[in-house]
Amino acid sequence: MTSSEISSQARSSNIQHKTEEKLCDSSERSCLGLMTDFIKKGEEQVMDNSAADNGLKEVLTDVALAPAQSLWTTDASGAVLLRIDELCPQKPITVHQMFMNSVQKYGNLYALATKRNDKWEKITFSEYYHYCRMAAKSFLKIGLERFHSVAILGFNSAEWFFSAVGAVFAGGITTGVYATNSPEACLYVAHDSRANIIVVENQKQLDKILEIKHKLPYLKAIVQYSGSVQKELPGLYSWEEFMTLGQDISDKTLDDIISSQNANQCCVLIYTSGTTGMPKGVMLSHDNITWTAQHASRAGDMQPAEIKQESIVSYLPLSHIAAQIYDLWTGIQWGELVSFAQPDALKGTLIGTLKEVTPSSHMGVPRVWEKIMGKLKEELSHCAYIKKKLLTYAMSICLEANQKSTNDEEKSFLFTLANSLVLEKVRTELGFSCCEKYFSGSAPIGSDTTEFFLGLNIRLYEAYGLSESSGPHFMSGPKTYKRTSCGKVVPGCRYKLVNVGADGTGEVCFWGRNVFMGYLNLKDKTLEALDEYGWLRSGDLGKADEDDFLYITGRIKELIITAGGENVPPVPIEDAVKKELPIISNAMLIGDKRKFLAILLTLTCVTNAETMEPTDDLSPDAVEYCKQLGSQATKVSDVTGGKDKVLNQAIEEGIAQVNANATSNAQRIQKWTIIAKDFSVTGGELGPTMKLCRPFVLKKYHDEIEQFYKE
Template sequence: MISNGVSGNKYMDGPDQVVPSDTYISCVPGGHVKLRQTSRGLASEPPISVPGLLKRTAARYPDGPALVTKKADGKWHYTTYKQYQERVRTVAKGFLKLGLERYHSVCILGFNSEEWYLADLGVIHAGGYAAGIYTTNSAEACYHCLESSRANICAVQDKKQLEKILSVRSRLKHLKAIVQWEEPVDTSVPGVYSWAQLMEMGAAEPDTQLDDILKSISVNECCTLVYTSGTVGPPKAVMLSHDNLTWDAFVIGEQVGDVKPTVDKIITFLPLSHVAAQVVDIYTTLSNAVAVYFAKPDALKGSLVETLREVRPTRFLAVPRVWEKMYEKIMAVGAQNSGLKKNIALWAKDKGMKHHLARMNGQNGTTCGFKLARTLVFNKVHETLGLDKCSTFVTAAAPLSADIKKFFLSLDMPIMEAFGMSEASGAHTLSIYPRFRPESSGLILEGTETKFGGAVSPHGPGEIMMRGRHIFMGYLNDEAKTREAIDDEGWLHSGDVGRLDTNNLLYITGRIKELLITAGGENIAPVLIEQQVQAELIHIGYAVLIGDRRKFLSILITLKSKVNNDTGEPLDELDTETAKWVAGLGSKAKTVSEIVNTKDPAVHKAIEEAITRANKHAISNAQKIQKFAVLPKDFSNHTGELGPTLKIKRNVVYEKYKDIIEDLYKE
């Protein structure tokens, strides 16, 4: 196992100390790594631990709003940064009382909440590892996270999540306690505690043990485990150090610029078990004293817009599917306009696009007609979305179509793309307006390094490689996989293929694991082709390109349908806008199954025409789609085709619909 062999007990000047190490990677609990610190620039920033960062921000802005929750009385309740620090310490002492050991974990299973934040920072203060678990995980998937991280405690949101843990509890040899933060809690179950009980325990404990542990902490040891998606084999535990997280958050803040402590505010709704939400919602906010507002658990099922209108955030991070849904809604509303109103909207979008293209090309000032367009159209659109106070719009976790970015750009909403991965602490790029191109995945973060693998790379030509203080320590207890991910020179191999332009903007041209190699030997990146089809027909839910080792390309199509509000499972009934579109084609179909079973001529003709239009953008005949199939259901997290951030799980789709795929290739 990779380790420097240094005992942390010798070093008691923490938590912001750097324990000597002679290696950049470590896979063992309690290991330490060297920092890639430079003599100048952002990479020279003095390292700071998570407890050190919270202490510093609480001292600078004790009364600033930190965590803001809407309670049962319908009002927003504020936790200040001073209270935040005090409560984190109380939770840490409670965890220690329940038996948390050094370098063991507390797993957190629930929707974003103040308790999630307190548990996360509390376990880190107490010398353990924070490990988020996706709320959609099965009991067995939860077991893997708990057992591999040697969890002593699991914090769960409610009875539903509690039952998962109880069902596998007998096999968890390290687990000592379960804490449930939502009432009611059945504390008659042995080892199950309420959040109130945890806080009472912590408040009754002296500070001595906690302070001693804080002295032993170092910035170059692991504090957080982020579990990979596990599309190939079981999820791996990515070990992130204090410096990984606090430095990446610092650089993101510097790149965004003009951050206003105690004034800026965000809404947290993306899964905190995902690295993008952690580094932005927990650490960038902590680094810059930004207020965090908690969305409702059904945010992605429709309530997010309501929260946006109420909170009016100044910065907004979303995954592509959220931006796509906003786009679809705006398009649906726009389709109802006619006459003068429609012409004004088209005029305004033209002015918006010309203004931003001029800014992107280095021209300062306001272009002709832009201010009037903003007054007549853009301000109203922004206000309707709840984004009229927002100055930074960001998309992350998966690629967002350049066409959708251009659409929002024309509405005076430049969406900045962030590219990264769990192993890079979240972000490696972030485009900042006007250093921005809709086709780009962002500007390389200052203080990091990027290079591209050539033919000698075992991962393929043009692979994006990253190096810097944000690169992870290793996979917990898995040296072989760590060595596969990080080469001998310390470069993290991303698995993505790309290029840089002269402005240091990164362009993703494909993903090695997703590349289709046709029977004719042509390498094809599916995402761009899929996005082109979706751009031609917005009533398509998802599009998945098929063609690996095949003679030609085909594509699987889903149609948007209504969903079960409790489970998120797609229903057979078409959603309202799709139903209107189908009726407009002359079809009488009301459900997906009617369209699939009858191969509805009107719908199939419309899809064929959309594919024909998309094919005009193909760079070769081999990249043209020749056949398609409409699937019997839209994709969802509930049915397994989508991951927690709504990214397509291609292997699941291939296996689930293998019969339909084979039918496409019958002679």
């Protein structure tokens, strides 16, 4: 691509962005027509009109970009214009260029750590890069075609990383598949992404693919990376066999493919969890990945290894953008040491791994933080009286101090004493003795959870973004923090609120180098997500304060519109119920097109460690709560159907308290019921990232809901 073509691309994006920036001010709506004129007349009419443009020409010299005409595409082999402007002029690079930069700087540092036979095995960045090239050659040998996918189905591992990066090096597209997916869900992703190769973890995941293999016309091979292959089948390889397949592929052959890659082409597919419809393949470019890995992570104060090597534990699903950006791509960018948790991490072994690794940074989805909180509360309930009182007192001191100030130097001697003598020991028992940054993402986190961890002197830094924004568009961090806020927009990115109401709430829209290319093969859905000027509609409602911190208040598709026409955001009401009633695990507000609001409730209970199914046994914390009320309930079945009058009265009073704070009569909860079983991934009520699947719940509990509205 010539420098004039590149400069033309930059000008187009620059003009588009400068004009769209004015849209943030409703008094300048006339610029909509002006921008359209710019595009129709051609960029040549504004050549050399700005000093910023001249600077961009220098920045973009020798950058590999494929010719593109638009900010979006739905073609896997397509290319897009990049949103480069004076606030975001960084040179676009490919994934391979990012990795090579890191190898040059961090080649001898340890990159990945895996525990085998009770011993941690580590490899350096140079070795990591070498294994990725080996995987790339083997993918080429077994027929990976350009812009077809390598689908990866399994728990986090070094092999997952080698497959993901190797697929990109070989000119393919990395596609993660949730390990909890059914065979039918795997079929949808593998077929839609035109998967040539599927990498599976073990026999359990292999069986899913063998069940649907005959329906996958593009599939050429399956690779199993953990456990021995139990039965020899054509096109099925163990990991050891696979890694030797490409030995006769020359370095030049692979390097030629790598050199032909462009920063504005697709290299990763992230499939949405499907909580609001069929999953969509979010196409992310090399530039989406490399720019976000560098700039969003720095907004969260992640350090490059030449200053301090960060250490993290990888355990969240890598098919989700949050974990993939945080664990895989940011790990390469900044030279982090990534240690892999055991596959049963979320069944109880995570804390053990954290204690061994002692990470410097840790990320969890809200449900993970809630589980840690529940475990601590359970252990606290079994403590001796004096120890329990001491810990509770220390946490109250710490919480009060943290609510008043974020600066430890301004806090009292009593806080310092409580933190160093009591709370530091608790953090050590959680594996956080060296941890400096704690992140929460993928869904809003409840205020009761954030307050609990503040009591342990742990600030949970919220990140907010979408798969379509390559992960975080807003970040909290040590230098950018307000409780209940998801932080400020990542430097270099922009946002605006549209359709703003009287209370300052509007739909959050994104602009930046992290905004996706489009949905694979879904033009209509792509045009729903992107407006005509390339702004990404989030579908989320939010408001900003005077310091430009963003607060998410709900989701447009989740908005309940009552029969009387009142708009009700359900999440704040649901959170208020859970805060008022600690025994409540999940709450879902009902009332769309109905005369009044009702709510489905589940109780906190013990989860089967093997199946992750919720049991009938109340959690120890819930049992203790019942005892304090004078109830003898120990099981969910002791309570459902109104059997426990004492607990019923407590829930009635808690909901009355929530109603007392309602902004209008239409936002008051009129009826409620307790579901016999807690929501779960296995039950279908929660998605792979623990988000509530509202349409599924409405269908599954149709009879219970209809009971609310019987005359």
